[in-house]
Amino acid sequence: MGVRKARAAETQTALKEAARRLFVERGYLNTKITDITAAADRATGSFYEHFASKQDLLEALLTDMRGDASEAMAEHPREHDLTDRTQLRAHLDVAWHTIRVNLPVVVALHESDMTDSDRSDKVWLRLVEETEVLRHHLEYLREQGHDLPGDPTLVAAAMGGMLSTLAYALLRSGNPAYPDDQVVDTLTALLRNGLSGAGKAQP
Amino acid sequence: MGVRKARAAETQTALKEAARRLFVERGYLNTKITDITAAADRATGSFYEHFASKQDLLEALLTDMRGDASEAMAEHPREHDLTDRTQLRAHLDVAWHTIRVNLPVVVALHESDMTDSDRSDKVWLRLVEETEVLRHHLEYLREQGHDLPGDPTLVAAAMGGMLSTLAYALLRSGNPAYPDDQVVDTLTALLRNGLSGAGKAQP
DNA sequence: GTCTATACTGGGATAGAC
């Protein structure tokens, strides 16, 4: 790779990193392209050499994220018993930390879908898509003869909505009101035993 | 009230109603002031005779909503046992239908808070505020010696987040993927018994 | 109070020198 190309790559990286930082700090919609270039110490015009628009930049970040995620998730078997406290907690823990690490993208997508005009069901579709793995686990449980609280897609969406809203609300402030562990513990207890059985010892 | 004033009130109402409709259909951020006046069959300039800005109009809608809500909630006792299936379901049912009825405002606030620059914790604050009643019930349960899944504020926020995200995602499309009853039933089962105890008969 | 017409502004996007 030549010096010229290296410099270009450097700029692209700088833009991405500036964007990630700003998306968390002030949100996707509030972040203007000029904010990004300024934060990356580049001129406004340079932005368009690398991305066609802010949406396009987000797409790129999303691609980066998927790259990481597909390694981590590699071959995730659906034969997991979410009624088992340990397994449920492990899942929630991974989910929570995945969101935390990818917070810029999560935030941006959240806000971006929201302003997508011609698809008022975009948010629902995204929610269903994001909770696909969860749904598979639930369907597996159902096949095992376990009675679910309801339709797997709906239950998965409900759980996912709880998780993402909480993360969005909690993680964006510099020092969250609750540490990660406590959140994951609480969600585990709530989702496993509900409100009625939370106090009981785990088998 | 004179004819003149009556006509003015009529316009104001028309603007509000147009706004409510559009906020659900295309979202708050996507709805431009000119869209509202057009939908209400009024001239652009007329808008400012009644509201200083779109934000101001939202404030007005919020005030209207609070008026209705305070009647309904009047004196809601905190001595409710949310571990009781019937009581839990009743609460979720009221919450769900309240959101449904006030969907325009719920959607608008959601999007508006999101773009509020200087307060990145706005969403968290709103969530805590909205789930206050729920929190009181949980604190009551705790006082009764019941073991909660976690800190009442956090649990309440988690439940509220689940509810509002689901409502936002589901209710905005013309024909939701699930009927209200099914959603409320599912949430009731999930929140009461969690994933592990859902199949058991209610005591 | 409501209208039409217009001024103003933020910010996305491009042109052209370097």
Next chain:
DNA sequence: GTCTATCCCAGTATAGAC
């Protein structure tokens, strides 16, 4: 590839006639 300067538009908000 990056820069500076500029164009351009959507949307907000105002002016002034009716």
